[in-house]
Amino acid sequence: MSGLSETERAGCTKLLQSLSKDDVFSLSDTVTNKLIVVENVTEAIGAIITFTKNAEEFLKRKKVHRDLIFKYLANEGVVMPPNSEKNKLVKRTLELWSSGKAGVDQSLPGETDDTKQGLTSDTDIVKAEVGFDPLVLGQQFCQWFFPLLNSQNPSLAQLPQDWGPKHFWPDAKLCLLSRAGSEQMEDFLGAELVSLRLLALTRDEQLLLSPNLEPQGLRTLASPHGLVLVAVAGTIHRDGACLGVFEQIFGLIRSPLENNSWKIKFVNLKIRGQDSLGGAETAAPALTCNSTELQLLYS
Incomplete structure (x- = not known):
């Protein structure tokens, strides 16, 4: 046996x-x-x-x-x-x-019925109950979002999960800043374009985004008007090689017409290649933004 x-x-x-x-x-x-x-x-x-x-x-x-x-x-x-x-x-x-957190049980230590978040059965969009904890929401969101996006990478040889514009608000925005040799800024508006550009990172460029969910790599902030900010740092890989680090800020808002599910309102993604890090440690990168800088995104 x-x-x-x-x-x-x-x-x-x-x-x-x-x-x-x-x-x-x-x-x-x-x-x-x-x-x-x-x-x-x-x-x-x-x-x-x-x-x-x-x-x-x-x-x-x-x-x-x-x-x-x-x-x-x-x-x-x-x-x-x-x-x-x-x-x-x-x-x-x-x-x-x-x-016990792999595959069978993705719950977090200390999670209660009032703070537990999950995925809706029909759309796989993150959802939360009344009285949620923003930090728990941020952890659950990252544990949902990154495996979902990474599953589109053909090098993982796994069945892609259900990615698409349905996870975003119709007027969602993406700001992508990359520093790998030269600096390049890209802006995208609309759920379809935002979804396709993020998809291209893993499906076409075959990148693997690995978030650091330890305290120094994850920060959340909730506004009094319902917007929740989730900031996360991590490393970027391709074929086992570390290419650099990323910082990503998500703006999440509930959708009352979709069973109070959380959908992505905006994404700010900053990518730095190894050549721009100056030999800095990349195993578990920390966020460079603080709570004050996050609050500026409320406006």
Whole structure:
């Protein structure tokens, strides 16, 4: 029998689904010592899960290579330095699974019924109940938004989630400032254009945005008029290489016509390439904006 918890089984399954068919069959033969005959990938994954003694043994298998674990963690919203060795990635994955927050349960410690946010079943737009905590909303929003956007990246080899203009207000705005060699400013107006430009970052440019949800990387602010600002810093990757850092500020407003779901009113995204960082640490970047600067966005 498998020695894996429910969370570990779900995580191992997700990793196995990213492997090639040949690698899955090969790993099944290794784990079962070729005593179990499987006819398809689903049976092979089931055999691997059943006969795996523990999660650490699974993660240390040669077929479960470093890049696979790195991409898995990034998709779960876990920030890791791009040059992390496999043993560090394995340790962090085990910590994630033991916390119970991966795959099966995305709730946050200390979250109550009054502050819990989720996704609407029909539109996947973040929603909140009366009496919400802005910080909890910000954490939940980032745990929803970045995996959703990153899933559009073809290098992750996963099924893209339901991205589109429905997550934005019709008059949404995007201000994109990039500093990679030269400085470039782009402005977009309207849900369709904003949605398409953000989509291009991951689908076409194959970037992976990894947010830092620790206190120094996430800040929220709520105005008395219903606008909630979520500011987050993070790193940008492509094919395992760290290209730079980003700071992103979202303006969120409830939609009373859509069951009080939160929709994105504006996005300010600032990207800095490695050449503009001057050797600064990028593993867990901190926000440079403060609460006073955020308040200026209310007007």
